Amino acid sequence: MIETQEFFNFKRCYNAFKFDLIMNSKKFIYGSIAIVLAMFFMDFYALSTVSHVFAFGDYAALSSIMFMIGLVVVLGTSFPMLRNKRSSVAFLMLPASVFEKFMVQFFLRIVVFTLLYIPVCWGVFKGAVLFYHLFEWPRELTIFSFGLFDLFHIKNIGWLVFLGMCCGLFSFAMFLFSGAIYFKKQAVFKSVITLIVLIVFVSLCSMLLSYLFVPSLVHIYDYGVYIRDINTYFTNFGLYLLVIAFGTSLFLPPYAYYCLKEKEV
Amino acid sequence: MTFFYDKKQPSLFQNVDFYQPTGNIIGLFGANGAGKSTLLKLIAGLIRPKEGSIKVNDYLPSNRDPRFLQEIFLIDEELFLPDLSIKRYISMLAPLYPKFGHDKMNQILADFGLQSSDHLKKLSMGQQKKFIIAFGLSTNCKLLLLDEPTNGLDIPSKKIFRKVLVNAIEEDQLVIISTHQVKDIENIIDKIVILDQGKIAFSEELTQITRKLQFKHVFEEMDKNDAIYTEKCFEGYKVILPVENQEETAIDIELLFNAVNNDTKITM
Structure with missing residues (x-):
């Protein structure tokens, strides 16, 4: 029990x-x-x-x-x-x-x-x-x-964007929090570098997928294709970011807790 | 329990099996790198065994259950003390130990000649060691792990340390002292545990050792069949013999340690 x-x-x-x-x-x-x-x-x-x-x-x-x-x-x-x-x-x-x-x-x-x-x-x-x-x-x-x-003032940006921003900020916070547990020395620096590496990796993956599926619409680094408005404040790309922010904000707190629980000297 | 730091290296502990009830002060000995500090860290849950498990007071140490942590205090060889006064440190940390004895703390501080207004960072290494020993003993934890507690203590302080430790320990407590300074603790321990080649090579109560073994200094080398272990020393030989005629001798822990380290078979 x-x-x-x-x-x-x-x-x-x-x-x-x-x-x-x-x-x-x-x-x-x-x-x-x-x-x-x-x-x-x-x-x-x-x-x-x-x-x-x-x-x-x-x-x-x-x-x-x-x-x-x-x-x-x-x-x-x-x-x-x-x-x-x-x-x-x-x-x-x-x-x-x-x-x-x-x-x-x-x-x-x-x-x-x-x-x-x-x-x-x-x-x-x-x-x-x-x-x-x-x-x-x-x-x-x-x-x-x-x-x-x-x-x-949420009315200026829409509640979905506000929710996305909150989730994004929370994910960012939890990422740094996890980094502070995971990295022993120079945690700030290493966390920021890891975040940059992750962003670059995601961008490269997006670019690769764009080259594979819609090569005619990609011009070297310009792969921002198929951006559509979902409502006045929101695009499909915004939704993509919201999904990432929401997903990571669910994943990172237990990950940080696990890192702390498994910490050894 | 098996433990290794690196898979490519031989295991530091291989199938170690050890049980110890409360009410003892144990001297944990071993050569450099034998794993004394590592064993203490495993018991404290700071590292995890690779195979098998350790149970302390019915808790798995690596789970770091707060009720387990309230009953264990580790005095590490390398101390960590913040930039605070003794009084402030006690007020900060003592509430986390439910059985903390403030009167006991004041008494031990007085025995060691420390004032509650003293600033921890301004104390010498020896004084810092005295303070943390005083704090550890005052927690009244069931298990006290002391890694080289007498390092940095001067000769009078070592004497006080022995007195304080013996007076502070109750029957429901267990103290494990890991040290190279055999002389510092030989009169206070009631069990000897020697680590060698990833195993507990020797583990006996002092009463049992004195009942079965004799430690003597002789001037001529003895027949190997008579002595369990012989070691050349200044003006003769130190020997370990089986007890004859119920004659008890003082235990020479260093000699016993050397005998175990040299793979001497000691049957008790």
């Missing part, structure tokens, strides 16, 4: 969470300061280089890029105790279940980071705008005003 105590106990999970917070408190503090400063400088750079208007689209693009970079840094450095042999022994011997250890990192690195990112990104942008206005600039810049949650 499977006992739940084997997998999850709230008190034990809380203690494991406290352990991680205390153990990595300095890294969290210095890391957060570094991320906020990096965001501030990226916002300021964007404001000072944009032509005459800084619209919501510019903010959405900028915050999305910064979020992706943040994910790479925060998730690529998850499970910090697995980076060397000594701390790996301490981590694996910690009296908490594999599920609890997994959930602590998942909660801290994905849930907390995502929830904090939205207000912090908005606040830092407002701070960058104030800082921008401290200086005299040769050109007039119009900065549109937008609210904290304007990024989530």
